[in-house]
Amino acid sequence: MKFLLKYSLLSLILTISNSSNAANENLSKLDLPDGFSIKIFSSDIKSPRQMAESDEGVIFVGSKSGDSIIALLDKDNDNYAETKITVASNLSNPTGVEFKDGSLYFSEVDKIWVIENIDDYVLRSEHQELPNKKLVTDNLPSDTWHGWKWLGFGPDGYLYVPVGAPCNICLKPLKDDSRFASIHRILEDGSLEKVASGIRNTVGFDWHPKTEKLYFSDNGRDWLGDDSPSCELNIINEEGEFFGYPYKHATNVIDPEYGKLISDLDIDFTDPILELGAHVAPTGIAFYDKNTFPSSFKNNLFITLHGSWNRSKKVGYKVISVNFDDDGNYLAHKDFISGWLNDGKVWGRPSAPFVKSDGSLLISDDKYNVIYRVTYSQEKI
Numbered sequence: 474m475k476f477l478l479k480y481s482l483l484s485l486i487l488t489i490s491n492s493s494n495a496a497n498e499n500l501s502k503l504d505l506p507d508g509f510s511i512k513i514f515s516s517d518i519k520s521p522r523q524m525a526e527s528d529e530g531v532i533f534v535g536s537k538s539g540d541s542i543i544a545l546l547d548k549d550n551d552n553y554a555e556t557k558i559t560v561a562s563n564l565s566n567p568t569g570v571e572f573k574d575g576s577l578y579f580s581e582v583d584k585i586w587v588i589e590n591i592d593d594y595v596l597r598s599e600h601q602e603l604p605n606k607k608l609v610t611d612n613l614p615s616d617t618w619h620g621w622k623w624l625g626f627g628p629d630g631y632l633y634v635p636v637g638a639p640c641n642i643c644l645k646p647l648k649d650d651s652r653f654a655s656i657h658r659i660l661e662d663g664s665l666e667k668v669a670s671g672i673r674n675t676v677g678f679d680w681h682p683k684t685e686k687l688y689f690s691d692n693g694r695d696w697l698g699d700d701s702p703s704c705e706l707n708i709i710n711e712e713g714e715f716f717g718y719p720y721k722h723a724t725n726v727i728d729p730e731y732g733k734l735i736s737d738l739d740i741d742f743t744d745p746i747l748e749l750g751a752h753v754a755p756t757g758i759a760f761y762d763k764n765t766f767p768s769s770f771k772n773n774l775f776i777t778l779h780g781s782w783n784r785s786k787k788v789g790y791k792v793i794s795v796n797f798d799d800d801g802n803y804l805a806h807k808d809f810i811s812g813w814l815n816d817g818k819v820w821g822r823p824s825a826p827f828v829k830s831d832g833s834l835l836i837s838d839d840k841y842n843v844i845y846r847v848t849y850s851q852e853k854i
Contacts, residue, residue, distance in 0.1 A: 690755035705745035757825030765832025
């Protein structure tokens with residue numbers, strides 16, 4: 474019996490040690506700018522996606538292939554969240570999470586829910602039962618193709634949500650249901666108010682800290698070759714703008730099937746402000762509005778490029794930083810973190826960035842099933 478106990482303990486220690494060594498070995502493959510470091514903030518999270526933070530520093534995480542929303546706690550303040558608490562379960566693609574005024578909002582394919590006073594449940598209850606959730610809206614399509622969501626509260630106080638096109642390329646479903654291929658705000662009665670359309674599939678948007686204009690990424694259509702069309706970064710300057718899908722992609726790629734209908738349209742097309750590259754799959758964006766990174770990163774936009782799945786040579790699998798002038802006009806972009814793709818082999822897929830209240834940057838990885846924490850250690854410049 475003692476032998477079995479010692480053997481079991483030894484196996485557990487070796488398993489933890491091997492997992493830790495593998496994690497550290499992979500982290501060493503990542504390339505960051507000078508002064509920045511990256512460590513694992515939490516691990517063994519099923520396909521983590523969007524993140525949110527409560528007033529008391531609890532991190533909430535959505536999931537692409539899981540069915541739960543979890544809370545992460547760093548109880549010993551060592552910058553590793555060792556405690557996981559499920560706050561909602563039996564959900565369909567609960568990718569999106571957002572926090573506002575003490576309440577946690579989270580998505581399913583066809584619904585948005587809210588749990589009020591979420592910190593009380595996570596920090597001051599025994600978690601014997603899941604907290605009560607209230608329906609915000611069920612006025613969303615149930616199609617699972619591009620059905621996962623990203624959530625965000627705008628400067629106007631409304632919750633915004635995208636509805637992707639239920640296809641790679643199509644027109645009839647969009648005419649039958651105008652909710653598709655659009656970004657909406659959710660009104661008090663749960664109804665949707667369209668903000669912009671012609672958007673194939675955005676799973677990342679944020680508001681510029683100064684101009685308060687909405688920026689969003691869009692995933693380009695498939696099966697037009699390795700290098701076309703490009704995925705996009707866009708800005709909404711006026712509500713009601715149309716961004717081209719399914720007639721036109723990127724700046725000047727006319728769709729071979731639906732492009733011939735452009736001459737029949739009485740609508741202006743808005744081009745992207747930045748072409749990100751074909752098949753790179755942007756799945757999250759976040760403006761950096763804190764002061765712990767160098768001043769050159771202030772109000773920069775971080776974009777996670779999830780990576781290609783059907784290109785002959787893989788691309789993406791990195792985080793980029795986009796720089797703007799004070800008026801929010803695009804200036805330049807560069808790689809911020811790379812190394813998840815090495816010699817054609819992929820070991821991780823960055824899926825969403827989140828700027829933590831302490832100024833560090835969290836990045837979820839839905840292949841490696843971890844959340845990273847990026848910090849800067851040199852003097853502020």
